[in-house]
Amino acid sequence: MMDGQRTPFQAYRYLLPALVLEAGFVFAPLALSLFYSVHRVRYYQLGDFNGVQNYLDVLSHRLFLNSFLVTCSFSLMALALTFAVGFGLALFLNRDTSGSILLRTIVLLPYVIAMLVGSMLLKWIFSTDAGLVPLAAAWFNITSPTILADPDYAMAAMVANGIWRDSAFAMVMLLAGLRSIPPNLILAARIDGAGSFMIFRRIMLPLLRPAILITLIRLLLHFANVLTFPLILTGGGPNNATETLALRIFRIGFEDFDLGKANAMAIVLCLFNIVAVILLLAVFRKTRGGQSL
Amino acid sequence: MIEGSGASIEFRGIGKRYGETVALADLDLTIQPGEFVSLLGPSGSGKTTTLNILAGLISADSGSIMIGDTDVTYLSPDRRGIAMVFQNYALYPHMTIAENLAFPLQARGRNLSRLAIKAKVQDVADTLGIGHLLARYPKEISGGQQQRVALGRAMVRDPKVFLLDEPLSNLDARLRLKMRRDLKALHQRLRSTIVYVTHDQSEAMSLSDRIAIYQGGRLQQCGTPADIYRRPANAFVANFMGEREMNNLPGTVVQTGGGVVFKAEGLDLTLPSTLSGWARFHDRAVTLGIRPQGVQIGQRADATQCEAVLRLVEHAGTEQFFYAQAGGVELSGAAAPDTPLAIGDRVSLTLLSRELYLFDTASGAALVQGGDLAA
Ligand SMILES: Nc1ncnc2c1ncn2[C@@H]1O[C@H](COP(=O)(O)OP(=O)(O)O)[C@@H](O)[C@H]1O
Ligand SMILES: [Mg+2]
Numbered sequence: 013m014m015d016g017q018r019t020p021f022q023a024y025r026y027l028l029p030a031l032v033l034e035a036g037f038v039f040a041p042l043a044l045s046l047f048y049s050v051h052r053v054r055y056y057q058l059g060d061f062n063g064v065q066n067y068l069d070v071l072s073h074r075l076f077l078n079s080f081l082v083t084c085s086f087s088l089m090a091l092a093l094t095f096a097v098g099f100g101l102a103l104f105l106n107r108d109t110s111g112s113i114l115l116r117t118i119v120l121l122p123y124v125i126a127m128l129v130g131s132m133l134l135k136w137i138f139s140t141d142a143g144l145v146p147l148a149a150a151w152f153n154i155t156s157p158t159i160l161a162d163p164d165y166a167m168a169a170m171v172a173n174g175i176w177r178d179s180a181f182a183m184v185m186l187l188a189g190l191r192s193i194p195p196n197l198i199l200a201a202r203i204d205g206a207g208s209f210m211i212f213r214r215i216m217l218p219l220l221r222p223a224i225l226i227t228l229i230r231l232l233l234h235f236a237n238v239l240t241f242p243l244i245l246t247g248g249g250p251n252n253a254t255e256t257l258a259l260r261i262f263r264i265g266f267e268d269f270d271l272g273k274a275n276a277m278a279i280v281l282c283l284f285n286i287v288a289v290i291l292l293l294a295v296f297r298k299t300r301g302g303q304s305l
Numbered sequence: 306m307i308e309g310s311g312a313s314i315e316f317r318g319i320g321k322r323y324g325e326t327v328a329l330a331d332l333d334l335t336i337q338p339g340e341f342v343s344l345l346g347p348s349g350s351g352k353t354t355t356l357n358i359l360a361g362l363i364s365a366d367s368g369s370i371m372i373g374d375t376d377v378t379y380l381s382p383d384r385r386g387i388a389m390v391f392q393n394y395a396l397y398p399h400m401t402i403a404e405n406l407a408f409p410l411q412a413r414g415r416n417l418s419r420l421a422i423k424a425k426v427q428d429v430a431d432t433l434g435i436g437h438l439l440a441r442y443p444k445e446i447s448g449g450q451q452q453r454v455a456l457g458r459a460m461v462r463d464p465k466v467f468l469l470d471e472p473l474s475n476l477d478a479r480l481r482l483k484m485r486r487d488l489k490a491l492h493q494r495l496r497s498t499i500v501y502v503t504h505d506q507s508e509a510m511s512l513s514d515r516i517a518i519y520q521g522g523r524l525q526q527c528g529t530p531a532d533i534y535r536r537p538a539n540a541f542v543a544n545f546m547g548e549r550e551m552n553n554l555p556g557t558v559v560q561t562g563g564g565v566v567f568k569a570e571g572l573d574l575t576l577p578s579t580l581s582g583w584a585r586f587h588d589r590a591v592t593l594g595i596r597p598q599g600v601q602i603g604q605r606a607d608a609t610q611c612e613a614v615l616r617l618v619e620h621a622g623t624e625q626f627f628y629a630q631a632g633g634v635e636l637s638g639a640a641a642p643d644t645p646l647a648i649g650d651r652v653s654l655t656l657l658s659r660e661l662y663l664f665d666t667a668s669g670a671a672l673v674q675g676g677d678l679a680a
Contacts, residue, residue, distance in 0.1 A: 194393075194395065196391050196393060196395040197395050197397060199362050199382075199391075199395070200389070200391060200395040200397075200458075201397075201408070201412070202362070202381075202382050202383060203360060203362070203382045203383065203387065203388065203389045204383070204388075204408055204409035204412050204413075204458070204462075205383040205409055205412040205413035205462075206383075206408070206412040207412075210412055214397075214408070215397060218399040219398070219399060
């Protein structure tokens with residue numbers, strides 16, 4: 013402003029739309045969740061204030077530790093493998109040949125169809141009676157295990173669901189990062205005598221850091237909170253082997269109808285997200301390692 | 306030519322097309338060891354294509370390239386013994402200046418020790434006056450300093466050939482002049498072969514041993530700056546060289562009772578007796594070319610004269626440029642800065658014979674020029 017009459021009020025006027033959205037979709041639900049989490053809420057009936065009792069109950073439940081560990085191991089495996097596959101695809105499809113464009117579209121398909129439909133599709137593929145995987149295994153004379161009935165295979169199936177769906181997301185994010193590297197830098201490095209591996213390690217990887225970090229965080233948050241995969245694909249089984257924190261919240265809230273405890277659990281999951289992201293950032297920092305002389 | 310530590314370069318029939326576009330047509334060009342050659346031409350004329358083919362960044366459709374005694378047509382860029390400075394410098398943004406300078410040494414000389422690399426980097430940086438910037442990142446230094454770092458990264462491997470693609474075009478005018486001087490001094494010291502791309506004719510003139518001038522993917526002429534300026538092969542070259550475009554008067558040459566006359570639109574110019582031989586070009590459409598410096602105010606014996614009315618006057622420091630209407634044509638000319646000139650004045654103009662050029666209108670080829678004694 014030319015007249016220097018910039019008041020705080022004017023500044024907030026520009027921030028207002030964003031603030032309203034944040035308030036409506038983040039702060040209000042969070043506050044409501046906090047409110048419910050310290051009350052008895054049964055069958056949608058708001059009861060008495062009961063302090064931290066809900067928290068104590070959910071944290072001391074015999075299945076809590078199980079679902080915490082399930083969530084951790086699923087998130088880590090899905091994150092690592094999805095990122096690796098997505099990165100591989102991005103590097104492989106970072107060209108503008110008609111083949112690459114077609115392949116990119118195909119890779120993107122699992123990401124654009126509804127999660128629910130995707131997981132049901134995979135459930136069918138993995139099913140014992142008519143599934144494609146057991147059929148293919150039989151073709152090669154391998155007696156296939158009953159995938160969704162075995163704890164380890166069920167977890168693997170869930171991770172596969174994550175890779176199958178979300179490596180497309182990782183690919184898109186990383187492709188955008190790759191595209192933002194000025195081509196001249198790569199040419200300059202080639203003339204400077206660097207081979208493909210050195211160009212990848214010393215030029216591309218460092219310049220991709222922002223894209224990599226964003227991809228990792230988005231994937232981590234997605235996997236740590238995902239409900240559809242366990243709910244549809246495995247039902248949390250067998251024997252709770254794939255029951256994630258998100259699925260537990262769902263069950264406490266909408267099967268036991270104990271919304272007080274469910275909200276306490278949701279707040280716990282929220283804290284879990286924050287800690288996970290902080291840990292990821294810390295690990296990421298460590299990898300910087302300058303190429304000093 | 307001076308023999309130096311540089312290598313010779315030879316383009317043999319190099320061609321390159323992009324679909325229908327001919328980026329480069331049948332280029333033959335030989336560059337001597339240690340020579341500073343500029344590739345000069347307007348945007349899109351094929352200069353960068355030439356440089357990229359020489360660097361090995363793109364492959365030619367036809368022809369071959371020699372660097373020194375080696376046929377490098379199918380060699381990868383890193384095996385050609387060249388270094389390149391890109392127009393936007395292409396510094397690695399995530400590395401310090403020291404790391405940028407060390408990169409080519411690390412990429413190639415895997416047997417070099419850390420200490421040797423460090424010493425070499427310091428040496429090159431000191432030569433270019435950027436020794437105090439080694440710990441900074443590219444975005445933390447000025448454009449001129451970035452330019453030096455790009456040069457340094459090219460120098461650090463002691464290449465036989467330097468390729469520079471419009472290296473000064475992102476600098477402001479003053480800095481450009483200073484970098485020009487520094488580049489020239491550097492070349493004098495290194496004696497490497499330098500191929501320098503520019504669209505700025507004054508840059509090419511002041512830096513080069515020879516200039517190769519391009520238009521539409523074709524090499525038009527290659528010669529010393531003086532040669533190209535004084536003896537342009539065609540109208541395009543004549544117009545491209547020099548601060549200002551030539552006056553171009555389409556017309557015909559006719560022999561009359563009063564001598565040889567050049568007939569332009571609404572203007573008859575009687576040529577002096579020294580140019581009477583030009584009558585032999587009476588059978589075709591020609592274009593008379595003359596640089597503004599050749600159009601002067603006042604009468605002179607045995608020169609081409611005409612009457613004109615001043616339309617516009619521009620002051621340009623050491624001289625004035627004017628535009629004057631003579632018959633159906635507009636002539637631009639130059640005068641001393643203290644000459645009193647007012648718009649609307651009627652003036653007599655002299656067209657200096659040694660500044661006159663005659664071009665074939667259809668092909669643009671130079672036919673004859675007033676500076677030729679043989680004319
Ligand atoms: N990658 C490309 N694809 C298509 N056309 C190109 C490409 N590179 C250059 N050209 C065309 O080739 C011609 C010469 O380009 P270039 O050598 O870059 O010109 P200059 O460097 O003299 O400005 C131009 O017409 C340009 O449009
Ligand atoms: Mg160019």
